[in-house]
Amino acid sequence: MISIIMPAHNAEAHIQAAVDSVLAQSWTDFELLILDDCSTDETVALVQAYTDPRIRLYILEDNLGAAGTRNYGIRQAKGRYIAFLDSDDCWKSKKLELQRAFMQENKAALSYTAYDVMSPDGERITGHVEVPESVTYRYLLRNTIIGCLTVMIDTKQTGLVQMPIFKGAEDTATWLSILKKGHVAKGLTEPLALYRKGNASLSSNKFQMAKHIWQVYRKSQNMSVFTALTHFPFYLWNGLVKHLRTGGSVKLVK
Numbered sequence: 033m034i035s036i037i038m039p040a041h042n043a044e045a046h047i048q049a050a051v052d053s054v055l056a057q058s059w060t061d062f063e064l065l066i067l068d069d070c071s072t073d074e075t076v077a078l079v080q081a082y083t084d085p086r087i088r089l090y091i092l093e094d095n096l097g098a099a100g101t102r103n104y105g106i107r108q109a110k111g112r113y114i115a116f117l118d119s120d121d122c123w124k125s126k127k128l129e130l131q132r133a134f135m136q137e138n139k140a141a142l143s144y145t146a147y148d149v150m151s152p153d154g155e156r157i158t159g160h161v162e163v164p165e166s167v168t169y170r171y172l173l174r175n176t177i178i179g180c181l182t183v184m185i186d187t188k189q190t191g192l193v194q195m196p197i198f199k200g201a202e203d204t205a206t207w208l209s210i211l212k213k214g215h216v217a218k219g220l221t222e223p224l225a226l227y228r229k230g231n232a233s234l235s236s237n238k239f240q241m242a243k244h245i246w247q248v249y250r251k252s253q254n255m256s257v258f259t260a261l262t263h264f265p266f267y268l269w270n271g272l273v274k275h276l277r278t279g280g281s282v283k284l285v286k
Contacts, residue, residue, distance in 0.1 A: 035109035200244030
């Protein structure tokens with residue numbers, strides 16, 4: 033079974049689209065764990081309106097933030113495979129089916145896919161993120177190409193996965209920790225997810241994101257300043273290339 037972790041905080045604008053994209057999956061053996069992180073809008077009511085027994089809603093009493101909320105969900109998960117989807121993003125209908133088969137074929141502990149970038153209203157594709165067929169620890173230090181919404185983890189190989197509790201790039205820190213143990217991440221080059229690019233999202237603030245990656249180097253990966261500086265310029269360059277790609281040609285979402 034695949035356990036899907038979906039944190040939600042004041043997500044009433046887009047959570048139905050996210051949930052519907054999960055329920056439309058061709059692979060049906062999954063559980064969707066929606067973790068409401070102290071929302072003050074109609075998020076909980078919208079989720080409670082669903083009757084599909086594969087949806088499990090958790091209403092958290094304390095605000096845990098993105099990493100803490102995901103960690104709570106992972107601890108409740110029953111599936112061998114863990115996948116992540118934020119409440120404002122979507123999947124294409126064959127995402128789980130194709131990715132699970134790909135992981136089994138490649139005996140991958142961690143996999144990811146290419147993805148499209150959609151406008152805030154979800155009506156246009158504004159860019160595309162291509163991915164390599166594999167990513168090593170060193171590669172990921174220099175190019176944070178793995179999108180959290182595309183990741184699937186085989187916990188039979190990795191054991192329990194928990195994200196570090198700090199703000200920003202905690203997902204990248206998690207993938208690095210897995211790869212540092214000797215695993216190689218495998219990539220599906222077909223775009224199987226849709227990332228909603230917000231006008232003022234944390235990830236769109238490039239200066240803040242650079243600070244977060246530096247924090248990952250120094251605190252999560254325990255690098256010296258010198259070692260961190262050998263990787264950081266590559267991260268900045270690759271981040272610029274990725275930014276240009278996600279602002280590319282526009283087409284209608286079908």
